[in-house]
Amino acid sequence: MSAEIQDIIAFVRAHEPFDCLPESELATMCGQIEVSYFQAQSQILHFGESIDSLCLIRSGSVEVFRRTGELYNRLESGHVFGQMGILMNGHVRYPVRALEDSLIYRIPSQVFLDLCEQYGEFGDYFEVNEHSTLQQVVLNQVADNDMTTVRVRDIIQRDPVYLYADASVHECAKEMTEQRVSSVVVFDHATDQPSEEAGVSVALPSGIVTDRDLRSRVLAEGLPLSTPLRDIMSVDLITVEHDAYVYEAMLLMLRHNVHHLPLVHRHKVTGVVSLSDIVRHESQNSLLLVRGIMSQETVEDLVALSPQVASVMVRMLKEDANSHMIGTAMSVIGRAFKQRLLQLAEMALGPPPVPYCFLALGSMAREEQLLVTDQDNAMILSADYNEAKHGHYFKSLADFVCDGLHACGYTYCDGGIMASNPQWRMTLEGWKAQFSLWIEKPDPQALLNASIFFDLSGVAGKTAWAEQLTRFIVNKAKSNRPFLAALARNALNRTPPLGFFKNFVVEKDGRQRYSLNLKRRGTAPLVDVIRLHALAEGSLAQNSFDRLDDIAQSKLLPEGKRDEISDALEYLSMIRIRQQVAAVEAGETADNTVEPETLSQKERRGLKEAFQVLSNAQKFLRYRYTAGPTG
Incomplete structure (x- = not known):
């Protein structure tokens, strides 16, 4: 040769x-x-x-x-x-x-x-087409993950057990023992019991009684066995569609800290999925961690538990979870820390003098939180709030929670976007006035705040206020062309790190490495683009993938662009996740950077494609959003 x-x-x-x-x-x-x-x-x-x-x-x-x-x-x-x-x-x-x-x-x-x-x-x-790397990775990820293909109805063990609200606690315990179940679904009247006839519209159950209810509400309170179920059942049921995926049921349990979910199909309860059902089928780490968080009695106990957060993400990645599932689970875990800290604060300070809503902002509100994160939060206070009478209580409450979060690894926000800052504690009307000012006068600081505060979610308290505020923001923003145009210009400030030849433009970080910041130059500007489109179309969704679903319905984007953006966000997010997990396993401090030279040629090609999608999406903003009346 x-x-x-x-x-x-x-x-x-x-x-x-x-x-x-x-x-x-x-x-x-x-x-x-x-x-x-x-x-x-x-x-x-x-x-x-x-x-x-x-x-x-x-x-x-x-x-x-x-x-x-x-x-x-x-x-x-x-x-x-x-x-x-x-x-x-x-x-x-x-x-x-x-x-x-x-x-x-x-x-x-x-x-x-x-x-x-x-x-x-x-x-x-x-x-395959020109964006094959992104699509192949995303499709393979879904195909490899059992939780995105198995329906929750397929993992339940038996049909639901029903009782009526006037049945006694003794009858309930006897039925649960005989049927070997940990819950019974409760209906008000015999006429409400689901019909076996197809197409018959029936009432949903009034509540559910679980073995935990019998322990905590009957035995612990010393109630007689003749007590009717209506006095001890859990109401305001959280239900799940019977054809939902396993991971959707798991995330509902995480979000609401419940252990049983009735399955509903055409207004009929078809079964009850329990925590043990999901534990048998999949990893229990994230579920058990949330349970552990909510049972801790001191801040020190929460701090001792906090290292398990990284372990959850490591395990989910190894089980082929996608970025949406990981981001949601990590966000729900973060919410659980906030919820328990609020409970501990109220135990120490006494009940709040007026109602309030504690807000999560940014990635936690979007359910896209990963390991490297600071705390962005705020508070909505009752219209009856009086600074002279109530200010000290809520300052103490906010300080307790923010200090506790910092101790648990959710570092203080450098910009002071925390409820401990009195600037970010105000009434619902005060918040509406603040958002109106940002939207009507979009100066650089207002636009910076918009990128943080426009993603919000109620964590505890009067969470309906958070939903009201979101509706107000969307209705105010979607019809304001000058604001949308200003937001579009602001979204162009962070460009993807691609040079003239589509090579990576790397930066030297504090450790003298040449690296790419995947959040600052990748996922964050992509989230900005998605948020802008969502606001323009009046979407009330918070999660970026959910927003893309709403945007797709509106026909705002050219054919195929929604999938391109979704694949790019998924790809960039998974590279971030893998880099953070690799750092954890190596005993190093996780961050948002990656060194291109450490990636395979296929991974580098995928990154370039994802960054090109971002670049094209930003170019579309210039075309789509102007300050004129026609947009």
């Missing part, structure tokens, strides 16, 4: 997808390669002409154009082009011109097609 062929083989083997080919096939293919040289600015491929070779750039760089003449991409050494024309109809679909003097390896079309047919991994690399 000549030295020239050996050199070609060594180069080709170092690049995807040729690295997956057997050595014998690689050598045979390289023996058929033709080498062509193109001077800078010379045309390599013309639109519509026949194409007989897959092109691999050995040196130099090229520009790829759309048929309209618009620049589509710039490629450099190790990249391929021409595959779409070969796979589609044998004619050039994207014209290519040499940007600088370039050496091109030309692989005969039939050799290329035979390899695609014979080697699935090789063919898969080419036989």
Whole structure:
């Protein structure tokens, strides 16, 4: 074998997808390669002409154009082009011109097609659309995760057990023992019992009684066994559709700290899924951690428990959970810390003198929280709030919670966006006035606040106030074109880290590493884009993926763009998660950065595609949002 062929083989083997080919096939293919040289600015491929070779750039760089003449991409050494024309109809679909003097390896079309047919991994690399890396990763992730494919109805063990509200505690305990169940569904009247006849509309249950209710509400209180169930049952039921996925049921249990969920189909209870059912089917770590948080008696106990948060994320990643599931679970865990700290604060300070709502802001409100996070929170106070009478109590309450969160690993917000700051404790009307000012006068500080405060969720107290405030914000913002235009301009401030040749623009961090900040230059600006579209369309959703679902219904985005943005957000989020988990397992401090050189070629390609999606999404903002009346 000549030295020239050996050199070609060594180069080709170092690049995807040729690295997956057997050595014998690689050598045979390289023996058929033709080498062509193109001077800078010379045309390599013309639109519509026949194409007989897959092109691999050995040196130099090229520009790829759309048929309209618009620049589509710039490629450099190790990249391929021409595959779409070969796979589609044998004619050039994207014209290519040499940007600088370039050496091109030309692989005969039939050799290329035979390899695609014979080697699935090789063919898969080419036989998908231009954003294949993102889509393949997301699709594979879903396919690998049982929790996103198994319905909750499939894991319950038996039909539900019913009783009526006038049945006694003794009858209930006897029935639960005989039926070997941990809960019974309670109806007010016999006429409310679900009918077996298809299509009959029946009333939903009035409540549920669980073994925990019998312990805490009957035995612990010394109630007689003749007590009717209506006096001790849990009302305001949290239910789940019987065809929901397992992970949706798990997240409902986490969010509401309940252990049983009635399954509902067409206004009929079809079963009850319990914590033990999900524990049998899937990981119990996140569920048990929330239970543990809510049972701790001191701040010191919560601090001792807080290291388990990282363990939960590590376990969920290893079980192939997607970023939505991980972000939601981590956010619910963070909410549980806040809820328990509020309970402990009220135990220490006494009951609140007037009602309040404690707010989560930012990533926790969007249910997109990861390990590296600070605390963003605020409070809505009752209209009856009087600073002179009540101010000291709520200052003490807020300080207790914010200090406790800091001790548990949720660090203080550098910008002071915390309930301990009196600026962020106000009545509902006060908050409405504040948001009106930000929307009507969108100066730089107002826009910065918008990126934080427009994502909010009630954690404890009068959580309905948070929902009222969200509706007010959306209704106020969606009709204000100048505000949306200002928000669009602000969303362009953080650009993706891609250079002229679509190479990464890295930054030197404090440890002298050249890295990319995936939050600051990736997920955060993508979330800004999604939030802007959601506000413009009047979406009340908080989570970015839920907002994208609402946006898709509105037809605001061009065909296919919603999926591109969703895949890009998922990909960037999962790279962040994997980097943070790797740091935890190595005993290092997790952060939001990644060193491109530590990633595989496929991962780097995926990052570039995701950043390009972000870049295109930001360009669309310039077109879509103006201060004029037509938008």
